[in-house]
Amino acid sequence: MRVGLFVTCLIDLMRPRIGFAALRLLEAAGCEVVVPATQTCCGQPGYNAGARGAAQALARKVLDEFDAFEYVVVPSGSCAGMIRTHYPELLADQPAELARVQRLASRTYELTDFLLNVVKLEKVPGAYNGTVTYHDSCSGLRELDIKAQPRALLAKVAGLKLKEMNEAETCCGFGGTFALKFGEISAHIAERKCGNISASGADAVVLGDLGCMLNIEGRLRRRGDMSTKVLHVAEVLAGVEERPHINANTRG
Amino acid sequence: MQVASMHFKSRAREKLVNRNLQNALNKLQGNFVRGRAQRVAEMDNFEAIRDAASAIRDRVLDRLDVYLEEFERNATARGAEVHWAETHEDVNRIVCELARRHGVRKAVKSKSMVTEECALNDALEAAGIEVLETDLGEYILQLAKEPPSHIVAPVVHKTRDEVSDLFEEKHGTPRKTDIAELTREARERLRGHFISADMGISGANFAIAETGSTLIVTNEGNGRMVTTLPRVHVAITGIEKILPTLEDVATLMRLLPSHGTGQSISNYISVTTGVKGEREHDGPEHFHVILFDGGRTSLVGTELQPMLRCIRCGACMNHCPVYQSVGGHAYGWVYPGPMGSVLTPAYVGLEKALDLPNAATMCNQCGVVCPVKIPLPDLMRKLREQQFARKLKPWTERAAFGAWCWTAQRPAIYAAAAAIGARLLALMGGRDRLIHSIPLAGGWTASRDMPAPQGVTFRELYRRQR
Numbered sequence: 001m002r003v004g005l006f007v008t009c010l011i012d013l014m015r016p017r018i019g020f021a022a023l024r025l026l027e028a029a030g031c032e033v034v035v036p037a038t039q040t041c042c043g044q045p046g047y048n049a050g051a052r053g054a055a056q057a058l059a060r061k062v063l064d065e066f067d068a069f070e071y072v073v074v075p076s077g078s079c080a081g082m083i084r085t086h087y088p089e090l091l092a093d094q095p096a097e098l099a100r101v102q103r104l105a106s107r108t109y110e111l112t113d114f115l116l117n118v119v120k121l122e123k124v125p126g127a128y129n130g131t132v133t134y135h136d137s138c139s140g141l142r143e144l145d146i147k148a149q150p151r152a153l154l155a156k157v158a159g160l161k162l163k164e165m166n167e168a169e170t171c172c173g174f175g176g177t178f179a180l181k182f183g184e185i186s187a188h189i190a191e192r193k194c195g196n197i198s199a200s201g202a203d204a205v206v207l208g209d210l211g212c213m214l215n216i217e218g219r220l221r222r223r224g225d226m227s228t229k230v231l232h233v234a235e236v237l238a239g240v241e242e243r244p245h246i247n248a249n250t251r252g
Numbered sequence: 253m254q255v256a257s258m259h260f261k262s263r264a265r266e267k268l269v270n271r272n273l274q275n276a277l278n279k280l281q282g283n284f285v286r287g288r289a290q291r292v293a294e295m296d297n298f299e300a301i302r303d304a305a306s307a308i309r310d311r312v313l314d315r316l317d318v319y320l321e322e323f324e325r326n327a328t329a330r331g332a333e334v335h336w337a338e339t340h341e342d343v344n345r346i347v348c349e350l351a352r353r354h355g356v357r358k359a360v361k362s363k364s365m366v367t368e369e370c371a372l373n374d375a376l377e378a379a380g381i382e383v384l385e386t387d388l389g390e391y392i393l394q395l396a397k398e399p400p401s402h403i404v405a406p407v408v409h410k411t412r413d414e415v416s417d418l419f420e421e422k423h424g425t426p427r428k429t430d431i432a433e434l435t436r437e438a439r440e441r442l443r444g445h446f447i448s449a450d451m452g453i454s455g456a457n458f459a460i461a462e463t464g465s466t467l468i469v470t471n472e473g474n475g476r477m478v479t480t481l482p483r484v485h486v487a488i489t490g491i492e493k494i495l496p497t498l499e500d501v502a503t504l505m506r507l508l509p510s511h512g513t514g515q516s517i518s519n520y521i522s523v524t525t526g527v528k529g530e531r532e533h534d535g536p537e538h539f540h541v542i543l544f545d546g547g548r549t550s551l552v553g554t555e556l557q558p559m560l561r562c563i564r565c566g567a568c569m570n571h572c573p574v575y576q577s578v579g580g581h582a583y584g585w586v587y588p589g590p591m592g593s594v595l596t597p598a599y600v601g602l603e604k605a606l607d608l609p610n611a612a613t614m615c616n617q618c619g620v621v622c623p624v625k626i627p628l629p630d631l632m633r634k635l636r637e638q639q640f641a642r643k644l645k646p647w648t649e650r651a652a653f654g655a656w657c658w659t660a661q662r663p664a665i666y667a668a669a670a671a672i673g674a675r676l677l678a679l680m681g682g683r684d685r686l687i688h689s690i691p692l693a694g695g696w697t698a699s700r701d702m703p704a705p706q707g708v709t710f711r712e713l714y715r716r717q718r
């Protein structure tokens with residue numbers, strides 16, 4: 001099965017190890033993984049800012065790069081949601097592209113959804129000694145129904161215990177450029193999320209979107225919590241999060 | 253009502269540090285959010301009802317003129333007088349003229365957001381007519397001289413202590429802290445006015461085309477007195493509130509109380525049809541219905557038309573993380589929260605409410621809970637697109653997105669820029685790998701750190717590996 005991996009711009013820039021974790025998981029599931037070298041961004045920042053033309057241009061670029069794959073997998077609910085639910089709307093008035101984009105949309109999957117429901121991964125390489133809580137990122141949850149998939153996969157991780165927090169489905173306040181433009185409101189929302197994470201007693205919060213990761217980790221550290229780890233679900237499943245030399249979360 | 257939506261940011265900032273408000277806002281999440289979830293769980297065919305309700309609302313909007321005329325015909329046949337008002341000035345003029353015509357000196361009102369749009373109370377007072385809000389929340393706000401901060405629970409921004417203080421000051425009575433006692437005190441004040449008022453003013457949750465009736469959904473019973481005791485009743489409603497039949501009302505009522513207050517049914521549903529009949533003992537002698545446009549027709553047939561499905565339940569704001577953080581007053585006009593972020597720019601002008609469509613995380617919690625399936629984030633995005641196209645966004649932002657798009661389409665340049673960015677930010681992160689301040693990104697770093705990147709991009713590592 002030939003799978004195109006859409007790494008996402010934030011993982012490329014901020015946390016390459018999540019991209020490699022996704023790669024490892026897909027290969028563990030027996031996929032032939034291709035990472036198109038020219039990929040950049042799915043266009044969501046422009047789309048949500050109202051820069052429709054820019055978003056369309058980038059949607060076409062992704063379409064050209066990923067058209068040929070049997071499946072496209074994205075380690076982000078937000079970017080996968082952009083392709084699956086918004087690309088068809090974005091190119092709705094371009095009949096020539098619409099059919100292609102609908103095909104792409106229907107073959108694009110968020111990583112955990114793909115691992116659980118398409119390739120039906122039985123065993124995961126990761127092991128984790130501790131208790132984690134799971135934050136449901138908004139786009140994954142409400143656009144793609146990503147809720148049971150990460151939990152089902154985490155249940156396969158040796159040693160890992162999952163403890164749900166209150167309001168796990170509530171937004172962390174990130175919202176892309178919202179976090180910059182309305183920083184105080186954004187941080188206020190993040191603070192509530194951090195309170196719920198702390199109250200869960202877990203030693204790590206696991207989630208599936210880099211935007212939320214940066215937001216939650218940034219707020220946790222600012223409020224003085226240096227110990228709660230913030231991990232991408234792919235890192236935990238692949239067992240790559242414990243390498244201290246590239247892990248920003250474990251200090252010392 | 254005055255539009256202050258341009259000051260969203262500064263108002264929001266004040267609200268975030270207002271301890272009383274923050275305590276008050278916490279109540280919402282408990283009562284309304286949990287209440288709705290419980291009611292929804294009790295319905296075995298919830299999604300089917302939701303589909304049916306949305307379809308009814310769409311059917312109305314697609315043939316709005318037809319249903320409005322049907323309403324007018326049937327209302328008139330039962331002795332009501334129907335007035336058409338294009339602007340809020342028209343509404344105020346019509347009500348003042350009616351007051352003059354019927355010799356009205358005092359009017360009692362039940363809760364109506366449309367009259368907030370019109371600032372009707374100010375117009376009536378200017379015309380020398382005493383006007384009293386009789387919904388408990390609105391009564392409190394009239395005493396406090398404040399606008400509502402929520403479309404269903406107008407006084408949700410106030411704590412009980414603040415109300416105790418207010419009643420003590422304005423009523424000149426000993427301070428009470430018990431909610432039942434406070435309510436009784438307000439009731440005692442209001443009773444006499446219901447009897448002595450010449451005009452009752454209500455809104456309408458729905459106007460029913462097949463019967464020419466207006467309908468209000470209330471919990472306090474004041475609405476029933478407002479619509480039956482005074483000899484003149486004026487119902488004012490937006491033209492989009494039409495429902496074809498009573499059967500349709502039944503469908504919508506499965507959703508309105510549950511999404512509004514978390515109740516399976518409201519205490520009262522009052523249907524007003526025509527004037528007092530010959531052998532009837534109560535009801536108004538004169539019944540006027542004012543059908544108010546106020547910008548609504550400008551949405552018909554546009555990409556924003558789905559917004560007109562709204563039944564004003566308030567669920568979108570109850571579930572909105574931004575509303576929960578800043579409350580309704582920050583939004584600066586009548587309608588707050590997600591629905592207000594669409595309606596305010598649509599009704600008062602895109603350029604007068606630039607922040608509102610942007611002040612959302614696009615989490616889509618609102619769209620998921622909206623009983624009539626209004627895709628609120630999509631509509632906010634449409635407004636953002638309109639802002640972008642009309643160059644209403646700051647040039648810096650437009651330039652930034654232009655540059656970003658240009659770069660993202662050129663993989664070699666993009667890769668080089670990302671590689672530099674990753675190194676620079678990693679350097680800024682220092683030993684603890686946290687960036688405490690980033691130029692031009694103060695919005696982020698003022699109250700959050702930015703975790704530093706690993707320092708090398710994925711694409712670089714990947715190329716090295718393979």
Ligand code: SF4
Pocket residue numbers: 511561562563564565566567568569591618621622623624625626
């Ligand atoms: S937009 Fe939907 S959720 Fe919000 S008030 Fe209107 S009907 Fe209710």
